[in-house]
Amino acid sequence: MGLQDPVLLREAYRQPSLLHPDEKLDRRSRLFTAIVKVVECSGSRGHAAYARHRAARGARSPSMASVGGQSEKGEAVRTTEGRVEDKVVIVTGAARGTGEQTARILIDEGARVVVADVLEERGQELVAELGEQASFLLLDVTSEESWAEGVAQAVDRWGRIDALVNNAGLFHMEALEETELADFERLLGVNQVGPFLGMRAVVPAMKSNGGSIVNVSSVDGLSAKNGLVAYASTKWALRGMTRVAALELGKYGIRVNAVCPEAGGPEMRAPYVPDGFDPALTLAFTHKLLPYQQERPPIELVRDIARMVVFLVSDETLSCTGADYPVDAGWTAGRHLSFNPGA
């Protein structure tokens, strides 16, 4: 029996008689065995929560047929439509931009979506268009009370919460020397305090069944640009909070990930785009690594972010937590030097 193989080692731990008498457990294997035991004990809570979650939703355990993979014959199995069927998802900042596109795709894929925003009229219009699978929630992400009321309303309306997308955000561009404290704090409130309050508020509703939290950070949380001292601080912080939350909430079967887009809704950057330029078109030109990006409609770049968010909400990413997912067409991959070979 190969004691380096974790599965066999675990089996050996359960049934010591399987061990060949000559195979003495060396120190490393004994340590591994002890770790297996600890992991089995500590993981049982999250696993039980996940099993209850699946049972409550009347779902089968995630199989290749439901999440895409290979059949017994080795043929590719198509990912099912409705990959987030019946999941209840709160999306903040969903009245427009990335949040709106996320809400639209979630609905297309079978979810029930709480469109949460401070833009009431626009959010209500969207919900009217999306139909009975959507509801509007007037939510100010900076307010603890607003979150408490909002989560209670969502649970009243839909019975549970399976996922939270912390997408609401503000942008500010100014040199460090000129940035006012008030602007810095305004961004902290929405971009950093907002996701903190949101994650904390949904845990009680999510912890018995497990779930997924997706925090929308930015490439500006992965690398730096001058002029973004306030914005970048919040987006870097959000990636850190994502990891802490993933480490703490995994025991409930709650996954927490960050999406780091380069693009987004054109309205966010509009005040900083020179007169006469279409803010939507400026997105396509920042993508130089993949020339076809410049040909694609700008809305598709926003939908690429939304598709990644939906992927992380879905059970297709059950192995993913505590990580960053750039959607940046290679922006943060490195420096493309036109004078080097391979350019």
Ligand SMILES: NC(=O)c1ccc[n+]([C@@H]2O[C@H](COP(=O)([O-])OP(=O)(O)OC[C@H]3O[C@@H](n4cnc5c(N)ncnc54)[C@H](O)[C@@H]3O)[C@@H](O)[C@H]2O)c1
């Ligand atoms: N636009 C970009 O180029 C870009 C790039 C990378 C990352 N992002 C990130 O993507 C996310 C979505 O931004 P977007 O591009 O769709 O911009 P957007 O300005 O179109 O959307 C942001 C939404 O957040 C809402 N919001 C603002 N303050 C709020 C509050 N206190 N409570 C609730 N909702 C509030 C707004 O009303 C708006 O609907 C943000 O977190 C942003 O930082 C955007």
